[in-house]
Amino acid sequence: MDSNAPQTKLQVSFVTISEENATQRIDNFLITYLKGVPKSMIYRILRKGEVRVNKKRIKPEYKLNIGDEIRIPPIRVAEKATSEISTKLNKVADLEKAIIYEDDVLLAINKPSGIAVHGGSGLSFGVIEGLRALRPDAKFLELVHRIDRETSGVLLIAKKRSTLKALHEQLRLKQMQKNYLALVKGNWSSECKVIQAPLLKNVLKSGERVVKVDKEGKPSETRFKVEERFDFATLIKASPVTGRTHQIRIHTQYANHPIAFDDRYGDRQFDVLLAGTKLNRLFLHAASVKFIHPKTGQEMQLNAPMDDALQGCLTYLRKDKYQPTEF
Incomplete structure (x- = not known):
């Protein structure tokens, strides 16, 4: 163009x-x-x-x-949206530091928790709008996939339309592997390796998405593996085969092991037990993604380290002296 x-x-x-x-x-x-x-x-x-x-x-x-x-034709771009982006550029500038990989067709960031991937539902802007504001000369920047606002981790952004199409095709054919880390309530059974529970999504007038397990919902599958055990919690690896909204969060809740500090599908009593860890965000992190590079044809795996809040929580739980707060 x-x-x-x-x-x-x-x-x-x-x-x-x-x-x-x-x-x-x-x-x-x-x-x-x-x-x-x-x-x-x-x-x-x-x-x-x-x-x-x-x-x-x-x-x-x-x-x-x-x-x-x-x-x-002559048309005025919304000045309000532009000014809102400008007022938050200091925060969005942190996205530049979060870049974990970049070449001429693809960009990947370790998305911080608390920022949406795109504007909407009352939010003036998100990751993609922020990157476009930081790089006004970029001819094309589009999200390859999405992760929840409170979830952190690997997020892919295409810099060419051909790249976007190629990666979307890999997603459609389930050739892209995503691995998440989640801290869940209780002792996750090693025998629970796959959950297949159909998910039904409703969007309220407010724009809020409400998802639940329902036989009328779309087929959904997540694979699980235990990574580390604690007295009253388990660190698991979750690998979604399908890509439904809030899939991992609902499948863990469905298994009676909700994720720590999930304000929508979680367990408040479990969160109270974690008070000593100082964690105050959803413990769900997109740790890695594996795919075929659209330009080179080579298999790639991009990894994103956990932030200080998640690392600090695990460090605290690993201490023998840790005693959960009673409720």
């Missing part, structure tokens, strides 16, 4: 499509290109014919071709 970044000034702009954006739908292209512009406005200017491709009106489902020239 040969162009400058979108302008906030009211002026017509022209974009010439390169191989990177070929075959992409025009509506999806505009949603990415016009960051901060509501989708409703994008579909409105498409419907009214204000967006032209090669001087012709097109429909939202039109697929772009190499060399297409797009005329984009």
Whole structure:
């Protein structure tokens, strides 16, 4: 895509499509290109014919071709969203320090707990918006997958559309292996190696996602392995085969071993037992991801170390003197 970044000034702009954006739908292209512009406005200017491709009106489902020239009408990017990002740049700048791998087609970060992967549901922005703000010259930055806001660990970001498509295909074919570490309540049985429980998701008007085990839900599978045992808790490795919302959190709850400090699916009494560890965040960490690099064809495994809060919790539990707080 040969162009400058979108302008906030009211002026017509022209974009010439390169191989990177070929075959992409025009509506999806505009949603990415016009960051901060509501989708409703994008579909409105498409419907009214204000967006032209090669001087012709097109429909939202039109697929772009190499060399297409797009005329984009004068449109104002939301200044509120821009200012909100600016006020939080100090926090988002930490994302630069969290990068654990980068090449010309792929970027991976060790996402901190407490930041969403994208804006929405009342959040002004997340990891992807933060990275775009830090790298305004990047032509393409898109999430390969998602992890929960309170979960930390490996997060992949594609720097090319072809990379995004290739990694999505690996996800679809279940060729990408993700391994999480979780501290769960009680003594997890070594015999419990696989949980297959269908998950049903409902989205409330507030945007909150509520997920539960339900026979009407989608097939879901997680594989488990015990990593370390404590008196009243177990550190487990969880490897999701499917990628449902909150899957690991619900499958562990379903097995009567909820994850520590899970404010939605957890056990408050278990959290109280951990008071001495000073932990105050969900103990769920995307520790590693294994996949085939889209460009080199080589198998890669990226690892993300646990943060100080999780490491500190385990260190405390390993002390022989640890006595859980009574409730």
